[in-house]
Amino acid sequence: MTVRITRAAAKLGPAAPVRAVHLGLGAFHRSHQAWYTACAPEWGIAAYTFRNTELPRALTEQEGAYTLRVPGEVDAVEAIGSISRAHAGGEQEQWLRDLASPEVEVLTLTVTEAAYARPEPHRDSAMGRVLAGLRARHRAHGAPITLVPCDNVPANGEVLRSVIRAAAAGDPAFVEWTEAQVGIVSTVVDRITPAPGTDAAEEAARVIGFQDAAPVVAEPFTEWLLSGNFTGERPPWERRGARFVNDIGAYTDRKLWFLNGAHTLLAYAGLAHGHRTIRDAVRDARLAALVQEWWDTAARHINVDTSEIGEYRRNLFMRFAARGIRHELAQIAGDGSQKIPARLLPVLRAERAAGRLPAAVVIGLACWLRHVQTAEVRDPRAAELVEAARSREPVRRTLIALDHDLGTDDDLVSAVAAEHRTPAPKVG
Numbered sequence: 001m002t003v004r005i006t007r008a009a010a011k012l013g014p015a016a017p018v019r020a021v022h023l024g025l026g027a028f029h030r031s032h033q034a035w036y037t038a039c040a041p042e043w044g045i046a047a048y049t050f051r052n053t054e055l056p057r058a059l060t061e062q063e064g065a066y067t068l069r070v071p072g073e074v075d076a077v078e079a080i081g082s083i084s085r086a087h088a089g090g091e092q093e094q095w096l097r098d099l100a101s102p103e104v105e106v107l108t109l110t111v112t113e114a115a116y117a118r119p120e121p122h123r124d125s126a127m128g129r130v131l132a133g134l135r136a137r138h139r140a141h142g143a144p145i146t147l148v149p150c151d152n153v154p155a156n157g158e159v160l161r162s163v164i165r166a167a168a169a170g171d172p173a174f175v176e177w178t179e180a181q182v183g184i185v186s187t188v189v190d191r192i193t194p195a196p197g198t199d200a201a202e203e204a205a206r207v208i209g210f211q212d213a214a215p216v217v218a219e220p221f222t223e224w225l226l227s228g229n230f231t232g233e234r235p236p237w238e239r240r241g242a243r244f245v246n247d248i249g250a251y252t253d254r255k256l257w258f259l260n261g262a263h264t265l266l267a268y269a270g271l272a273h274g275h276r277t278i279r280d281a282v283r284d285a286r287l288a289a290l291v292q293e294w295w296d297t298a299a300r301h302i303n304v305d306t307s308e309i310g311e312y313r314r315n316l317f318m319r320f321a322a323r324g325i326r327h328e329l330a331q332i333a334g335d336g337s338q339k340i341p342a343r344l345l346p347v348l349r350a351e352r353a354a355g356r357l358p359a360a361v362v363i364g365l366a367c368w369l370r371h372v373q374t375a376e377v378r379d380p381r382a383a384e385l386v387e388a389a390r391s392r393e394p395v396r397r398t399l400i401a402l403d404h405d406l407g408t409d410d411d412l413v414s415a416v417a418a419e420h421r422t423p424a425p426k427v428g
């Protein structure tokens with residue numbers, strides 16, 4: 001019988017004192033920020049889910065320990081011990097205590113794109129919790145802290161700063177403190193980490209030799225770029241390759257347009273062609289051609305050296321096709337209204353300004369529309385989108401819901417409508 005993973009069983013040291021807090025304990029935090037932090041045994045993380053109670057319970061039983069499996073010719077398996085405590089999001093008193101703790105100097109976030117909105121009064125939200133934590137810290141002593149958003153949101157630090165500014169307005173002392181003592185950096189984060197499948201624990205026991213109720217599987221590639229100033233100390237993430245850069249804009253476009261944009265296209269076009277995973281989709285020559293077409297289009301607008309982009313594209317294609325990473329298209333297809341604007345629309349706008357109608361985006365939008373019309377839509381704006389997509393003017397109204405100017409662009413509306421009438425995307 002396999003043994004349940006614990007710190008002692010995995011030969012990890014004792015849990016480190018908590019000096020970092022994380023909100024959004026999911027698969028990506030475990031494969032990325034917690035992995036980077038594991039290089040510094042003196043930094044422990046208190047990690048909070050948003051609502052999930054099962055995962056923190058499992059991690060608590062395992063003393064925070066879990067395994068990261070990286071498939072390859074031979075699977076690499078690493079036991080990670082940087083999570084010192086795991087909590088359910090509902091543990092509000094503990095959350096406020098942790099954020100008010102002077103020992104805590106860093107708060108990382110992976111809360112999904114949709115969460116970066118100004119909190120509404122009396123409604124629980126990730127931003128509401130961040131604000132409550134910062135207020136508790138300000139009241140307690142006001143020691144500096146740095147926030148590190150790690151979601152696929154362009155200029156995520158600036159977005160977070162503007163949400164905090166707007167929510168803090170009306171309390172001048174708090175505003176002054178957040179401006180002076182709350183550092184916020186922007187990041188580009190990358191490591192393909194699918195949601196663990198239902199067989200993840202069984203697979204972990206077979207490959208890893210431990211019973212692990214919180215295993216995670218991720219690709220070998222990982223990247224973390226950070227830009228901005230920390231107001232206090234931080235874990236030495238550069239030991240594992242994190243890079244601190246002055247200008248993060250071009251890196252953001254490269255990641256969000258080339259990787260995430262292709263993911264979003266593959267999700268909707270791949271589902272339309274009957275595929276289930278990214279690997280299946282890119283092995284279909286028609287969809288591989290769609291990705292290349294999208295990358296040719298995006299390359300016209302990116303401020304990165306052409307040869308560097310060529311290499312990035314080649315590596316990306318291999319990452320998409322890698323064995324052992326089962327990234328479900330249905331997972332990526334969720335929250336389209338939050339993802340398409342960052343991943344496809346900047347390039348579409350630039351193409352429209354140049355008088356062109358980019359075929360890959362037209363196909364992507366038509367497939368997204370079909371998805372909204374026919375699938376079970378997981379999106380914070382699902383009700384509104386489904387109503388528009390099933391109306392008498394589905395293309396125009398759904399595009400208007402996405403972006404008013406695009407929905408009033410008659411040539412674009414006609415092109416998406418023509419594509420939408422075809423039974424499956426005309427690619428390849």
Ligand SMILES: NC(=O)c1ccc[n+]([C@@H]2O[C@H](COP(=O)([O-])OP(=O)(O)OC[C@H]3O[C@@H](n4cnc5c(N)ncnc54)[C@H](O)[C@@H]3O)[C@@H](O)[C@H]2O)c1
Binds near residue numbers: 026049125126153
């Ligand atoms: N998985 C990846 O490959 C990957 C790579 C780069 C960046 N990211 C970023 O990390 C985020 C999380 O990815 P994941 O794979 O860990 O997903 P996940 O589903 O495993 O975890 C998501 C976490 O966010 C919380 N959450 C969900 N909706 C929320 C909301 N509205 N408000 C606050 N919290 C919410 C969940 O409870 C959970 O703790 C993504 O949305 C993305 O922005 C993921």
Ligand SMILES: O=P(O)(O)OC[C@@H](O)[C@@H](O)[C@H](O)[C@H](O)CO
Binds near residue numbers: 193260331
């Ligand atoms: O995690 P999401 O839902 O924002 O997007 C789905 C994927 O495109 C994304 O997780 C990528 O795999 C990731 O961004 C790779 O670093």
